[in-house]
Amino acid sequence: MTATAHHFFADPSPVTDCAVSVLNVGKIYAEAVTALENINVDFPRGQLTSLLGPSGCGKTTLLKIIAGLLPPSSGEVLVDDRPVAGPGPERAFVFQDFALLPWANVLRNVAFGLKMRGIARGEREEIARSYIAQVGLAGFEARYPHELSGGMRQRVGLARALAVNADVLLMDEPFSAVDEQTRRKFQEDLLTLIAREKKTFIFVTHSIEEAVYVSDRIVLLSPRPGRIAQIIEPAIERGGDPDAIRRHPVYLDTVDAIWQSLKTYLE
Structure with a gap:
């Protein structure tokens, strides 16, 4: 330095x-x-x-x-x-207020952008699981936003943005x-x-x-x-x-x- x-x-x-x-x-x-x-x-x-x-x-x-x-x-x-x-x-956007789907679990939230792009379910869930692990949330795939802390919800938002592989x-x-x-x-x-x-x-x-x-x-x-x-x-x-x-x-x-x-x- x-x-x-x-x-x-x-x-x-x-x-x-x-x-x-x-x-x-x-x-x-x-x-x-x-x-x-x-x-x-x-x-x-x-x-x-x-x-x-x-x-x-x-x-x-x-x-x-x-x-x-x-x-x-x-x-x-x-x-x-x-x-x-x-x-x-x-481009992918990470919102200040997380902007998660309250009715969807962590896996479905992270995979949402991939679903909108027409990625097959098996492939998008595999990609989503990889990024969920990267942000330190492995094991929380089935949890819903209301079951997570604010920090965990923000990690979900970040994983969702990363998952779509935007530049x-x-x-x-x-x-x-x-x-x-x-x-x-x-x-x-x-x-x-x-x-x-x-x-x-x-x-x-x-x-x-x-x-x-x-x-x-x-x-x-x-x-x-x-x-x-x-x-x-x-x-x-x-x-x-x-x-x-x-x-x-x-x-x-x-x-x-x-x-x-x-x-x-x-x-």
Whole structure:
């Protein structure tokens, strides 16, 4: 882990292999509220990029536009150089509120996206069981959402997103509804998943500490209307003891530097 603190706010590296491009995107809601304005940002393939900023800055709006769940008022989003016109199989969304089917058990919830794609029952259940095991829920396949803790329900949501084998995973504050201990474990597990799956993750969070811990890149948005304020690449090498990251001066100084930047918006 390098200790080159002067790299915290250096110009970000150019994106040479881009999974998602956001080009001049703006969003105005019907009540004439401008949520986003002139957003231009690339998301590197195989990395995790966090969207971070003050409440109301448009983080979730931008994520839903990338997902194809909301249309932009201006500009466009490209995924693998193809314009986004709605949801697509190359993108999967992990919702903040889990969005599980209450009448379906864990196995059927995880296999749901595969069923919608017409995958035969035996194959989709085999795939679902594999991802259920990956997120630490082997043995809970027959349980229903109301029988699970919040952390377990979130693992089901993550397994469902992984099971459809999308190239881009969009995560809207996925760990905000769980306790701090569970949240830290999820963060560590997420780093393992990123290394194993080699997918592109776009991750909305309100937590500076979480963003610095899990991110290859952090896109810092200004207050509404949301604009790109900074793009930060934490100078942290992840690997080895995950707890060591949280104690390292680079991590601590990066968290403080981002807080000092965000604090100017609150004054």
